[in-house]
Amino acid sequence: MDLHLSKEQEMLRKMYRDFAENEVKPLAEWVDENEAFPEETVKKMAKLGMMGIYFPKEYGGAGADVLSYVMAVEEMSKVCGTTGVIISAHTSLCCAPIYENGTEEQKQKYLPKLCSGEWIGAFGLTEPGAGTDAQGQQTTAVKNENGDWVLNGSKIFITNAGYANVFVIFAITNILTDKRGRKKKEISAFIVERTDPGFSVGKHEKKMGIKGSSTCELIMEDCTIPADRLLGKQGKGFGIAMKTLDGGRIGIASQALGLAEGAIEETIKYTKERVQFGRRISQFQNTQFQLADMYAKTEAAKWLVYSAAMKKQNHEPYTMDAAMAKLHAAEVASDVTRRCVQLFGGYGYTREYPVERMMRDAKITEIYEGTSEVQRMVIAANLGIN
Amino acid sequence: MKCIVCVKQVPDTSGVVAVKEDGTMDRAAMATITNHDDLAAVEAALRIKDATGCKVVVISMGPAPAEGMLRELLAMGADEAVLVSAREFGGSDTYATSQILAAAIKKVGVEDDDIVFCGRQAIDGDTAQVGPQIAEKLHLPQVSYVAEIAVEGKSVTVKRLLEDGYMTIKVQTPCLLTCVKELNDARYMSVGGIMECYQKPLEIYNYETLKDDPLIDVDTIGLKGSPTNVYKSFSPPVKGAGMMMEGADKATVDKLVSILNDKHII
Numbered sequence: 001m002d003l004h005l006s007k008e009q010e011m012l013r014k015m016y017r018d019f020a021e022n023e024v025k026p027l028a029e030w031v032d033e034n035e036a037f038p039e040e041t042v043k044k045m046a047k048l049g050m051m052g053i054y055f056p057k058e059y060g061g062a063g064a065d066v067l068s069y070v071m072a073v074e075e076m077s078k079v080c081g082t083t084g085v086i087i088s089a090h091t092s093l094c095c096a097p098i099y100e101n102g103t104e105e106q107k108q109k110y111l112p113k114l115c116s117g118e119w120i121g122a123f124g125l126t127e128p129g130a131g132t133d134a135q136g137q138q139t140t141a142v143k144n145e146n147g148d149w150v151l152n153g154s155k156i157f158i159t160n161a162g163y164a165n166v167f168v169i170f171a172i173t174n175i176l177t178d179k180r181g182r183k184k185k186e187i188s189a190f191i192v193e194r195t196d197p198g199f200s201v202g203k204h205e206k207k208m209g210i211k212g213s214s215t216c217e218l219i220m221e222d223c224t225i226p227a228d229r230l231l232g233k234q235g236k237g238f239g240i241a242m243k244t245l246d247g248g249r250i251g252i253a254s255q256a257l258g259l260a261e262g263a264i265e266e267t268i269k270y271t272k273e274r275v276q277f278g279r280r281i282s283q284f285q286n287t288q289f290q291l292a293d294m295y296a297k298t299e300a301a302k303w304l305v306y307s308a309a310m311k312k313q314n315h316e317p318y319t320m321d322a323a324m325a326k327l328h329a330a331e332v333a334s335d336v337t338r339r340c341v342q343l344f345g346g347y348g349y350t351r352e353y354p355v356e357r358m359m360r361d362a363k364i365t366e367i368y369e370g371t372s373e374v375q376r377m378v379i380a381a382n383l384g385i386n
Numbered sequence: 387m388k389c390i391v392c393v394k395q396v397p398d399t400s401g402v403v404a405v406k407e408d409g410t411m412d413r414a415a416m417a418t419i420t421n422h423d424d425l426a427a428v429e430a431a432l433r434i435k436d437a438t439g440c441k442v443v444v445i446s447m448g449p450a451p452a453e454g455m456l457r458e459l460l461a462m463g464a465d466e467a468v469l470v471s472a473r474e475f476g477g478s479d480t481y482a483t484s485q486i487l488a489a490a491i492k493k494v495g496v497e498d499d500d501i502v503f504c505g506r507q508a509i510d511g512d513t514a515q516v517g518p519q520i521a522e523k524l525h526l527p528q529v530s531y532v533a534e535i536a537v538e539g540k541s542v543t544v545k546r547l548l549e550d551g552y553m554t555i556k557v558q559t560p561c562l563l564t565c566v567k568e569l570n571d572a573r574y575m576s577v578g579g580i581m582e583c584y585q586k587p588l589e590i591y592n593y594e595t596l597k598d599d600p601l602i603d604v605d606t607i608g609l610k611g612s613p614t615n616v617y618k619s620f621s622p623p624v625k626g627a628g629m630m631m632e633g634a635d636k637a638t639v640d641k642l643v644s645i646l647n648d649k650h651i652i
Contacts, residue, residue, distance in 0.1 A: 008580050011461060015575045049577030062577035072577075 003303075005067075012068050016075035019048065020083075028080035031212035032357050037163055038083060038212055045076075045083075046117020051090060054313075055099055060112030066313040067306060070254040074305075077258025078265065079354075081361030082212035084258055088251030089159040089213075090114070093369075094121025097168050097244045098191065101232035106191060110166055122164035123248075124155035124192075124218050125241050132374055134170075134241060139220065141171035141188060147227045149190060154202070155218040157368070161201050162214035167192045168244070169218070170237045187237035191229045198223035209360030246319045247312060248369045249326040253305045256326070256333035256365035260298045263340040263358045267291065270344055270353070287343060294336045301329040320382040327375035330365035337362040387499040387559075388441040389431035390491055391464070392520070393424040395448050395455045396510045405621055420455050423505025427565040429572040430535055431503050432463045438537070441465045443494055447475060447487055453588065461575035461583040468494060472593040477609030480511070484519030485606045489599035490591050491524060499540050502562040506531055517564035523601060527557050530564040 005013065023044055031038050045051060053069040055061025069091060077084030095114050098106060098121075113119040130136040139153025151171050158167070174186035192199055202217030232240050268291060271282040281287050304325040311318035337359035341348035348355050366372045380386075397403070397416040404412035420428075431442045444459045446452050447470040456467035470490045478486060491502060502524070504517030514530070521528035533552070534545035546553040547566050575583075596602045605611050629645075631638055646652045 007457075007584065011458065011575065011580045011583070012577060014458075015461075015577075015580065019574055047576070048574055049579075053577055057578070063581045064577055068577070 008064070009068055009071065012064065013071055013075065015048070016050075016072050019045075020075045020079045024076055024083050025079035028082075028354065028357070029351070031080060031082050033211075033351070035206070035211040037214045038080075038086070039163070041083060042086060042117060042120070042163075045087065049115075050087060051117040051120075052095060052111070052115020053091065055095060055111060055115055059099065059107055060115035062115075066250070066309040070250060070305060070309040073251055073254035074258040074261070077255040077361075078262035080212075081255060081259050081358065082210045084255040085159060085210055085213050085252070086120075088248070088255055089123065090121045090164075092248040092251040093123030093159070093244060094164070094166060094168055096247050097123070097189065097231065097240055098166075100243070101189065101236075101240050102191075103228070105228065106231065110191065114166060119165035120160055120163050121166045121168070122158050122160040123244065124158050124167050124169040125245075126155060126157050127153065128156055132371060135185060135187075135238070137170065137172065137185070137187070139169070139171040141173050141190060143227070144224070148224050149227065149229065151190065151192070151198070151220040151223040151225065153220055157205065157215055158218050159213055159215055159368070161216035161218060162204060165194050167194070167218065168231060169220075170241055173234055173237075186235045187241070188234045189231040189237040189240045190225060191231050192220075192223065192225055196223055196225050207364070209357070209362070209364055245369055246322045249322040249375070250305065250308050250312060250318075252365055252369045253301070253308070253322070253325040253329040256329035256362065257298065257301050257305050259358050259362045259365070260294070260301065260329070260333045260336040263337045263355050263362075264291065264294055264298060266353065266355055266358075267294075267340040267343050270347075274347075281343070290339055290343060294339060297332050298336060301325070301332045304328050320379055323370070323375040323378035323382075326365075326370065327372050327379070330362075330372060333362035333365050334359075387434075387438060387501075388443060388497070389434055389501050389503060390443045390445060390494055390496070391424070391427050391431045391459075391503040392487055392491075392505075392517070393428060393444055393446045393455065393459065394421045394505070394508045394510075395419070395446065395452045396421045396508050399509055403621060405619060418451075418455070420458070421505050421508045422567040423507060423565055425505070425572040426567045426569040427503035427505050427563075428459055428462065428464065429570045430532075430563075430565055431501070432573065433570070434501070434535075434537055435463065435465075443468065445470065445487065445490055445494065447471070447478075447483060447490070456588060457583045458575055460586045460588070461579040462573055463576075463579060464586075466586065467588040468591055469588065470591045470596075474593040474604075474608050477612060478607060479612035479614035480513050480515040480519060481613055482607045482611040484516050484523060485601045485611065486596065487516065488520045488523035489596045489601040491520065492599060492601075493591060493596060496524060496526070496560050498560060500560045501537075501542065502526060502560070504562065504564045506564045506566045514564070517562060521562035524562070526560055526562045528562040528564070529555050529557055532563045532565045533569050535563065535569070 049062035052061040053064050054066050057063045073084045073088045098110050114121050127137045141149045141151045144150050169190045169192045172185045173188040176184045176186050198221050200219045202219045205215040271287050274281045308318050308321035308325040311321050340355045341359050395418045398419045404415035406412045435442050442464040443466045444464045445468045507514035529544050531546045532544045533547035536543045540559045543556050
């Protein structure tokens, strides 16, 4: 097992760090305070190829690997959780399912514009009554007399929604009856464009953290799309959603990892400057032990995340790895950022320093793209515990 | 048309400046960066490439690790790189360095519509001599302190940044321009550029490669060919805290005048 980064990955890390430090960090506080989607930053990232990192050049991607993508989300999240999740949702939840399940025509039509950042992507699975219970959805897609699909329903908590041009949407296409006579929903995946008739973006959510990320409701009222927008085969939508979320979890785990690392960096810097009782607080053993613990568990999270990324890259099964990476990294991020606020003391609770923002940003990583409880279910199921 | 850009890897002086016991700089102990002015020169060349599709060749003289810097410049968009590296070239001062770089540039080939770029000066030596000396050795017209460039065919209009203002000059290609960092903000490496940079050509020019050029002679290169003798390198002593005087009354002014007098400032 080679734990060394390649020369290209080392160089990418350097570029991501420079970019994050110079372009993302100076805006992070403003993005949070104003709940502002960092449009200009996204354009800059797109120009550098960061909106299609691991897709082949023939589809407009940068031709790098999954680990290189993970490091981008990690480095951006070190300084701004919002910026990290914009790349993650766009890449893992929209580009990836189109790349992995799309027809050649769909890939040629959507991926070059998504990878170049001309279009932003999003993913619509969650509904008011279908969160963790993804099977509980109500959105329907019915074929009309012209062969077009007509979608009706709504989706909630959709990341990037306010700025996205392309959405991967899941809907019920049939009600099937199994051998025992039980009804079962047949779910299919579709590519929906923002300009499609009957499609609109609804309420913008006000959130605790990742405030600059645009989280909105999607509304489909007789939203009519051509037959060739079906993504993958009819009835295979649930599998596509679950497989997409496996990849998405690596992205969110990277975001969580970055938040923990960013909070530790800020706290090390602060504790070396802050003086109490005539000593720098970094000289107190409590500070040293706290930060040593935090660093050790964050490094453990890093290797879980990197290992899941490498397995995905190598086309090995990685469902359980992604679940473990997300479970651990998210819980580490929440714990570490909370403890960092504590080490900052009263200043940590103010918005003068970034750690309180990082603590708010970290909480969502335990919830979205599968709660920590869902990750435990996935891990247990993979261990055959039932 | 092509742009040839000379670049130098220098110690990152924003960190700790390490000096050995003998007073020379401990380069191995310091992080390295691409010299700021040189990076502006690379960006200027890349912008000409963006506009015209010309080729950009980056050249650096230095030890083997300088290849890492050249790969980064290839990742920014340069097309080819040349690393001029040989034991015989070690210890060169600005005179010897310009001899060697001029020979290397000749080997790359300077055509009618080419522009050779250098940074104004390197942050480790601060001499600003290498660029102008290369121009003299290549018999190229040179413009130093370039802060703005407009290329129209074989005509290049540049604005020079001087201490007391600007000077605009028109020059014909082939020419050599030394650039100041205020010229532009260098672009980042791109993800795609990084993935391609190790496939792009990087040639090593050693002593054997250049030895037949008349500029390359044991008496004009390396330590032996360097007229400069460095007597001593040292970190400047840390200045004491300044003294603040408050008040606009006569007594305070008298005190200030007396201090300045004592120090022979007035």
